[in-house]
Amino acid sequence: MHTGQLLGSGRTADVYELDGSWVLRRYRDRSCTTEELAVMSYVRAFGYPVPRIGPPADGARPTDLVLQRLSGPTMSEALLAGSLDAAEGGALLARLLRELHAIPPRVSADPGDCILHLDLHPANVMLTERGPVVIDWSTATEGPPGFDRAMSALTLARVALDPEFPAPEAEARTLLASLLAELADDGGADAADLTRAHAHQQENPFLTAPERDCLDAAVGLVLSCAP
């Protein structure tokens, strides 16, 4: 099939232009996307900001997704460019987590469970004219919300500790501290949530060895930044 210009790439997928309205999100290595599509449709029905799902493209692979084409920078790009400040960024991430966790679970019968994104960080939020939109639902599942909060906090802490990251460390720490301050009333991320998030990220094959090696220090940083 014909795909247009490459619009973006992350650790698992490449996203190509199809036309002015739609993109093709193509996994490099994944066997099934049924669950991801089901979660995206479900949260969208509750008004949560996710890309619309489009009609299957002719000649597409079974795991290709056709998604609404979004315009605007990712939150990471806006933070690096200085068009979004770190304190606002933390508040925005916290709001997106809170609103997601207010949606009832789709499958679980446990009343303490909710929908979890498990990778909600600035590279997976696009800032469009109509507001922020959360992308990259490949890791979504259901469980206790503290786990999702801990996953986001741990990811921000890893970035703050990464000497290669192209932003001042103080900015990355402000983003983390703002997220944690905003999440405190929702239950924050306690030591048990962080232990679970640490174990989960340790198993993530898409993290580099240095990223895995800094997980202990990242947990320490989250605990030390908590209000």
Ligand SMILES: Nc1ncnc2c1ncn2[C@@H]1O[C@H](COP(=O)(O)OP(=O)(O)O)[C@@H](O)[C@H]1O
């Ligand atoms: N719906 C979309 N419209 C336009 N660009 C997109 C869209 N979804 C993703 N992108 C671009 O592709 C990049 C990678 O997408 P993402 O879904 O996060 O893949 P990965 O799982 O590899 O991280 C994003 O950072 C963004 O630049």
Ligand SMILES: [Mg+2]
């Ligand atoms: Mg991504």
